[in-house]
Amino acid sequence: MSAFAILLISCQDQLGIAAKVTSFLAKYEGNIVDIDQHVEDNKYFMRVKWSLTEFGLQRHEIKEKFELEVAKTLSKTEIHLYFTDAKPKMAIFVSKASHCLFDILARQDAYQIEIPLIISNHQVLEPIAKAFGIPFFYLPITKENKAEMEQKQLELLKKHQVDFVVLARYMQILSEALICKFPNKIINIHHSFLPAFPGAKPYHQAFNRGVKIIGATSHYVTTKLDEGPIIEQDVARVSHSDSIKELIRQGKDLEKIVLSRAIYNHVNRKIITYKNKTFVF
Amino acid sequence: MSAFAILLISCQDQLGIAAKVTSFLAKYEGNIVDIDQHVEDNKYFMRVKWSLTEFGLQRHEIKEKFELEVAKTLSKTEIHLYFTDAKPKMAIFVSKASHCLFDILARQDAYQIEIPLIISNHQVLEPIAKAFGIPFFYLPITKENKAEMEQKQLELLKKHQVDFVVLARYMQILSEALICKFPNKIINIHHSFLPAFPGAKPYHQAFNRGVKIIGATSHYVTTKLDEGPIIEQDVARVSHSDSIKELIRQGKDLEKIVLSRAIYNHVNRKIITYKNKTFVF
């Protein structure tokens, strides 16, 4: 498998940015395989992916050279550089529901990731973790011990050098302390078509409102519950004859597929966040 | 074209309702072409459609006979009887946007309806009404004259014996007085996936929230803005690269299709409303 570099760029919009970036890559014989740009609020965003096979710069040189030759001629530039053969480390948080966990583990190979640990406030899914050979940490949370348990979570994430966290139907609200350590690096799946039906029991809310379509939403976690930048959504048609139980059953397939797409986009560095939105290139 | 009868039944749930209804129809040689039931909150709802071709009762006899032979053995029964060759009279309210109006008029024949009039608070769509040969009434509304104009609207609806009203992107909020005269008989199209983004400028709201899917919702109008029983919804996938203008453009197709399906279901007597929901059989 040949390796590629991915560069995410945000800067003040001005004439000729694409020319500068692509000329830089051409100069060092970087063959571009993907290029996407977006302009919003007079800001410029770009994702460019190129082959490292014949690229004339060493990996550790790229950022410095790019800053010297390109970024310094732009304004308010922010860049992130990734390599496709680096396997990011993903922690999974779960509670009792198994469908998202199973789905993630079953497609583990497709993601090019490592899963060093699973953390849960319940023990019920431990056998699944074991079957897949992944360390499972049971950290039961009560009102009283929440701060302490989150501290343990943080230590585990640090110890295992976790790059990002997936809340696979984890039924606890994270505290600000934990969220701020992983800005745009905690992915949640909410079982409704946000912003409709935030908070608890969205399928009950959907049933009572009589909607004809249900949905699921994957988003980055911020300190505002269910209001972080949306990464991916999908929906399914339902009817009045579907009971709440039936909505929950059908919704599980939505949840796992939507969450898996969000993880895929995150891992493949397709996402730039801006304000409270994502640009998914 | 052969004619059919449609009976919508709501009653207290109990054993044997389907047997009673179908036996009644079998007794008079009514060939059932559609039968659907739904139970919610211990209440029973049924829609049954049968051929009138060989049916042994005259149209005017059906209701009385049914009440005598079936309904009186049930509890809290409410029935509505319709005939498929009766063309209901539909009024259309519009403002400036033409896409829903065009779509309705273009498929007029498919609906088996009559459109005796179009009412608008703007003059811009009058040429379309003329092209289709439908009387157009221009009733400009200001804060000051709103009550008076609604009175004129009511008179027009009464004079033309209107059965139900379609708000085809009519940009005025109806007053309670008008709504109460047409309970579950005023169909609105809202340009969002309700309950997300009620009220004004839903595409702007959707853009700012960064949703990945936009929607449209058709519902019966109640006195609570955008909160009436939902009849039909549909959605379309969008991306960050779609501007608000682009969302509006794409949304128009959703709006007209969703509204047309709602009208179709209403005209074909497929809908029973209960609480704030619809059962669409």
Place this chain on the structure above:
Amino acid sequence: MSAFAILLISCQDQLGIAAKVTSFLAKYEGNIVDIDQHVEDNKYFMRVKWSLTEFGLQRHEIKEKFELEVAKTLSKTEIHLYFTDAKPKMAIFVSKASHCLFDILARQDAYQIEIPLIISNHQVLEPIAKAFGIPFFYLPITKENKAEMEQKQLELLKKHQVDFVVLARYMQILSEALICKFPNKIINIHHSFLPAFPGAKPYHQAFNRGVKIIGATSHYVTTKLDEGPIIEQDVARVSHSDSIKELIRQGKDLEKIVLSRAIYNHVNRKIITYKNKTFVF
């Protein structure tokens, strides 16, 4: 969990069938929870589901009584009676692809089924079977031993009293001998939107044709390859930028969801087959 009975009826269309069936159930105090009918080619098809809780007949009496009191007054009647607390036995056939197998096993509880065995012509998925505690039989197939291996398959299915078979991306064509033993009881998943792209390498075919939407189709296996009655289909939007590899990746989610819905409908006795079609009630 209360138990229900499900009756699937096919007969010559005539007046009053619904009345006869529902009156029979009412007579013995069977509370109907689902009733659906369909008429095609002057033939009548019905699915009715009722509660056994207060039902006045013993399970073993139902069929005889129904035949005596209802079926004999109809013409060309064929009935199937099921009870929702009977767990049908499902065999899974796999080759190398794991996504459908994982998905089925992960939702095993939701199906109300037993999975007595997994049969494969490759060994690669045996660890998954073991992790879920299900007997795995490795029967490698060559041109020479195909008849012999199918004989072994049949013996295993018989020995484990298998009710129906799911081909979860099993990459061998079944012989007529095996298919005829399980009419409308072998469910396959084909990785295209049939009848487009039957046979081998459908994603390659789709890529070369330049379609904008890919699909998956679950159907009952007949002796005509990929031409059996379709149970369920679903689709996903793709673009020219999706490589064949990418179509395969995205298609896996379609395949597993479509197959799971087909199994769900089969297990819940929602399907009547007629000619080469299914009616999914």
Place this chain on the structure above:
Amino acid sequence: MSAFAILLISCQDQLGIAAKVTSFLAKYEGNIVDIDQHVEDNKYFMRVKWSLTEFGLQRHEIKEKFELEVAKTLSKTEIHLYFTDAKPKMAIFVSKASHCLFDILARQDAYQIEIPLIISNHQVLEPIAKAFGIPFFYLPITKENKAEMEQKQLELLKKHQVDFVVLARYMQILSEALICKFPNKIINIHHSFLPAFPGAKPYHQAFNRGVKIIGATSHYVTTKLDEGPIIEQDVARVSHSDSIKELIRQGKDLEKIVLSRAIYNHVNRKIITYKNKTFVF
């Protein structure tokens, strides 16, 4: 409204194409608003759109300068240059079905096109053409006069300087002579999910096959019936209870929406065709 230029480029793939194109535009102060590329079979395809507002070249200079400064350094280059304020002239061919025609005419303004004429082999839609003030030419076609009528069609298209043709459910097969005059410039709507159900009566075919989803496909017309490059497709879920008549009714909405999207993409110069496929940027 400010004007933009759109350049479609096809050439042999090589290093640095994007850099050359974007540097050319930057040199003359062309602000890029859209840039997309695709590589297939070692061939490179690009669509780039930039603002003409401050662009340093006159419109008539662009092509020559681009060829001199960029294209000649590439291999096997083919370019097409368009300006967004040029209104292409579109002819519509119809037969008896009105839904696509109505839909196109109703959204005429949104397209930035001119419709100089409508040609039909039936008279029934002439009133619609008149209502919209568009010249209507009735050219009835028989086996005997087909060559002669197509000659008249060609003369009309030439006389009205037509840029491209839309077959809005035109029920005649065009002859090779006409097709070859408008390569990738005749857009057809076929009422199935191609390649499933090509040819006549696709809804009948779909009904008989028992598919669970119907579709519509818009494609460029080639001399192979229903086999030209696909531009756009969409689908709708159906069930066994939908009669052929009902499939036709529901399909009409698919057809008109899919055709309108294809026209939109064509008019906005989003399409490059290669082999028998389209890249829709």
